[in-house]
Amino acid sequence: MNEGGDGGDVAALVRVLAGALLERELRFVTAESCTGGGIAAACSDLDGASEWFWGGLVTYTLDAKRRLLGVPQRLLDHHGAVSGPVARAMAEGALATSGAELAVSVTGIAGPGGGEVLQPVGTVWFGWALRGVRTETGTFLLEGDRAAVRAAATAQALRGAIAMLAAAPGDD
Numbered sequence: 001m002n003e004g005g006d007g008g009d010v011a012a013l014v015r016v017l018a019g020a021l022l023e024r025e026l027r028f029v030t031a032e033s034c035t036g037g038g039i040a041a042a043c044s045d046l047d048g049a050s051e052w053f054w055g056g057l058v059t060y061t062l063d064a065k066r067r068l069l070g071v072p073q074r075l076l077d078h079h080g081a082v083s084g085p086v087a088r089a090m091a092e093g094a095l096a097t098s099g100a101e102l103a104v105s106v107t108g109i110a111g112p113g114g115g116e117v118l119q120p121v122g123t124v125w126f127g128w129a130l131r132g133v134r135t136e137t138g139t140f141l142l143e144g145d146r147a148a149v150r151a152a153a154t155a156q157a158l159r160g161a162i163a164m165l166a167a168a169p170g171d172d
Contacts, residue, residue, distance in 0.1 A: 009155075010151070010154055013042075014046050015046065016162055017043075017158055017161055018043075018049070020162060021165070022052050024165065026101040026165075027098075027101055028052060029055060029094045029097075029102070030105075031056070031057050031090040031091060031094035031105040032056060032105070033058075033106060033108070034109065035153050035157070038150055039106065039154050040055065043056075054098045054099055055098065057069065065086070065089075065107075069093030069105075070096060070097075071093060082107050082108055088105075088129075095129050101131040102131070102165065103127070103128070104160065104161050105127035105129075106125075107124070108123055108149070110122075110149045111145065112145070112146060121149070122142040122143055122144070123141055124142055124149070126140070126157055128161055128163075128164045133168055136160075140156055
């Protein structure tokens with residue numbers, strides 16, 4: 001599990017992501033749980049976001065993850081909502097539901113309650129999926145209170161999306 005720091009400059013990350021998406025003529029979708037739509041809000045804060053931002057799905061409950069993203073019940077039962085397999089299924093479900101080419105998913109424990117020894121408060125799983133290329137997951141232990149964890153998760157989700165695009169094959 002990686003240690004996460006502060007949220008960073010989310011607006012700057014959104015601008016970098018927007019530029020990379022526009023350059024490749026791709027669109028972005030979010031599937032959020034513990035961030036509660038924070039990534040989508042940050043994206044839609046940028047003027048002209050409709051050119052690259054498809055939208056976001058806030059799937060806070062298990063039922064929402066199943067119905068809106070198609071996360072299989074067996075994954076939720078076997079791994080729990082805060083897990084790599086569920087983050088992967090959320091990201092891939094967001095691509096299947098949307099017209100976007102790049103998706104990010106976030107599922108975690110923002111606190112102050114809900115943590116356990118193996119998954120303390122601040123444990124956040126991410127999924128990043130680029131249609132037809134690959135899906136990656138990662139987990140971070142983010143520090144601070146609920147607001148700090150959510151802000152840091154928003155920034156990390158955007159950093160991962162930028163990295164996914166940077167590592168993708170070009171259109172040369």
